Amino acid sequence: MIVHPELRRAARHVRRPLLAATLLQAAVTLTHLAQAALLAVALADVARGVTGRLPVLLGAVLALVAARAWLGHRQRRTAVRAGAAVRVRLRDELLAHLGRLGPAHLTTARAGAVRTTLVDGVEGVDAYVSRYLPQLLVTLAVPPLLLAALALVEPLALLGLVPALLLALAGPRAWDRLLARRGKEHWDTYEALGADYLEALQGMPALRAAGAVGRTRQRLEERSSLLHRATVAKLRVSLVDTGLTDLAVQGGTVAAALLACGSAVTGSTTATGTYLVLLIAAECFRPVRDLSREWHAGYLGASAADGLAALRTARPAVADTGTVPARWSAPPELRFENVGFTYEGAGRPALCGVSFTAEAGRTTALVGPSGAGKSTLVALLLRHHDPRTGRITVAGRDVADHTLDSLRRGIAVVSQHTHLFHDTVAGNLRLAAPDATDAELTRAARTAGIHDEITALPDGYATVVGERGATLSGGQRQRLALARALLADAPVLVLDEATSAVDERRESGIVRELLAAAGDRTVLVVAHRIAAVRDADRIVVLDDGRVDAVGTHTALVAAGGVYTDLVRAGHAHEGELAA
């Protein structure tokens, strides 16, 4: 009888349907009881050789059977509805929270484990709430009522039934803790296996390239046998629980039968009373047996409860405390003022006293060697983290003043890790602008340099691109993501290595077209290759978390330093340095 606070919380929102399901379940139990009483009277009549009432009694039994079937059907429907409501609400809540946690959460949590919690864990809670909880309430309420009724007919029978019921209900509580621990161990192993499988599937090309498929398969097999052992350990405790319940149920029924027979032999009870004791004693234990059966359905939910609670209460890297919606009537200025930031657990700061301004409606480029802090600056602008020192303002207001949702909607980002969904090209493009017309899709795709390739696909814009855009090349995926960002029509556009997978020959052309299409938006371009940024209005050179220089391409080349090194390290042709 594990009632985890997380499961109580999940059930709180469906109190009414749950109460209805419990009452219907109780009504089903009452039909069993009434049937037992009618059969007891009928059997006593048969024993006495009186058959006059038999047709009425048996007719009533049949009516009860029909009523029970109807009540049972209603009960299941109500319970399923309550379970579905719990499932939908919990998933919505968790998904919304995952959105607030942002990508920072997945640097510590594993995607496969989160998936297992969201899918299997929530299904388990559904079974727990819709099947186990109503039965638990009925089990706590009905047997005491039946015992009270039996006390009126044959008080002696209680001597056998009460201890047996107490043993059946309270006995297994002795190892509730062990049961909870085994359940958690099983869940953790199950979650880890799910995460391993997802990672192995997603990383299959890398595993093949490294010749590590065999080793991974072996590791997965080890994980599988760990899960098998955890399942057996869990079942062992669970079966002891069920065994004890069964023993108490059987023992109690036999004791009640012996007592009833004793009373019949001594003649202290009528024939009807004896049959009543025999049949009602069995009914006393029916809810206990049913509870034991439903427990197995709800055990998964009880085991997943800790994981669900951990996900639901995980703290986002930043608090969504801003109250002002980010609605900029004109492209805003972005200002970084003395920004410093250190990742949790990192020995040295990723950024240190970074100050620069990305002018409104202009293109500012961020360049620097690998690890200089370019992506960290973008993450801070989007508030995936907050700076440890300094501040970032958009249109003169601290980004922390804005609600997270509106801030992120106002800044369209195309990063080097584009994500496409298993949908058509058009469906992927319309993610950012569900109402965009076909003409608008085409215009955005043309600007991103992907239109011709889309029309060459078997079904053009209606072609399904596969999971994560698997049927497209890296460059095509990036250009689709660019088109999607253009459609989003946000006043700020951030291109974070957005063309890194596009060949250099096409890169400068695409970037030039993009910047023209960006119109008067404020654009921040992060790039390794100078070709992607040489036309920017202003270039900020970052080195080791600090601003090394700010200027135009021509001025920076003339000044020498880190920028010139970057140009030289790239595929700069003579003209680039000379420009």
Ligand SMILES: Nc1ncnc2c1ncn2[C@@H]1O[C@H](COP(=O)(O)OP(=O)(O)OP(=O)(O)O)[C@@H](O)[C@H]1O
């Ligand atoms: N999640 C993280 N946890 C800890 N340290 C991190 C994390 N992400 C980045 N860093 C560190 O912060 C520093 C800046 O990283 P960042 O990704 O911002 O650099 P970058 O200039 O974008 O590099 P690249 O051009 O290679 O993408 C690096 O030293 C990096 O190792």
